[in-house]
Amino acid sequence: MIDITAHLVRALISTQFPAWSELPVRPVDRQGWDNRTFRLGEELTVRLPSAQGYAAAVTKEDRCLPGLARHVPLPVPEPVAVGAPGAGYPYAWSVRRWLPGDTVEVAPGVDRTRLARDLGDFLRDLRGAPPGRGPAAGRHSYYRGCHPSVYGDEVEQALDRLADAVDVAACRAVWAQALTSAWPSAPTARRTATWPSGTSSPGTAPSRPSSTSVPPASATPPVTSSWPGRTSPARNGRSSVRRPVSPTTPGTGPVAGRCGRPW
CATH class of the missing domain: 3.90.1200 (Aminoglycoside 3'-phosphotransferase; Chain: A, domain 2)
Incomplete structure (x- = not known):
């Protein structure tokens, strides 16, 4: 996996989103596995895939999260911007609104x-x-x-x-x-x-x-x-x-789309 640091995040922000270049960058206390997340000021976060296998989620979530937000009763991350590869980092990455809490x-x-x-x-x-x-x-x-x-x-x-x-x-x-x-x-x-x-x-x-x-x-x-x-x-x-959601009885109804695997 790539070593994703606050220094790298600052470099990406300064070159691609200079309006935010003065905002402080710091890692969140508890990192995930698929992505590394950093606070950008008090209202934004920067989220970077940690490996190629997770990179496709950036554009997927940027496209889908705004629509989902209108249909669920709790806040979901709001995409603000999508960054391009740069500063030695090879994948797309995202900027989102910060959701406070733990x-x-x-x-x-x-x-x-x-x-x-x-x-x-x-x-x-x-x-x-x-x-x-x-x-x-x-x-x-x-x-x-x-x-x-x-x-x-x-x-x-x-x-x-x-x-x-x-x-x-x-x-x-x-x-x-x-x-x-x-x-x-x-x-x-x-x-x-x-x-x-x-x-x-x-x-x-x-x-x-x-x-x-x-x-x-x-x-x-x-x-x-x-x-x-x-x-x-x-x-x-x-x-x-x-309970109000009708369950699917195994063997009698749809549960998931069929997909092929290469192995």
Whole structure:
């Protein structure tokens, strides 16, 4: 991965967005894996992909986040500008509005029941948002959001390794049932496409004293089903909000678009 420093960010800003060149640059306290994030003054952030595999998200999010913001009940990152490669950095990068707060896993005094309801509201409305110009799942999403068959090799390898720890036959039965699910033929598939989120975890959801903000970092990964350390009231709160969304029964309806993998 590239060594992304505040010095590099200052060089990119000064050459491409000189109006912001006097603003201080400092790294955020907790960095992600896919991107490195820096504060730019008090109202902006600079977000830079850490490797080539994550670079496609810059233009995808710049195109999709403004539209999604109109359909979800919590703030999402607002794109302000997109930068070009430069100063030895090879990828596009983005400038966004800063969302104040701290991640749920370290924020003090979080009301977990309210948090679960806020998260449920967000995921429900995200799923109901029109797909618009959103990208189909594929290589750019590491095939998350594709038909589960793309993970067939990994599933078989995992079952082989866990043969002494799990009921392999039962697991294979569940997997076989999941593999019977597929999008119906287009154009129906276009009308049933949804926006899932794969980053609704305590380490990625920022919280503020008055609310929770759960911005999507990607348009296609699947929704995670559990949070570490969730209490029963919080779990029930999320489930009660999520319930109005009609679930897909494995083997009977669409769950994801089919994608090919090169391996």
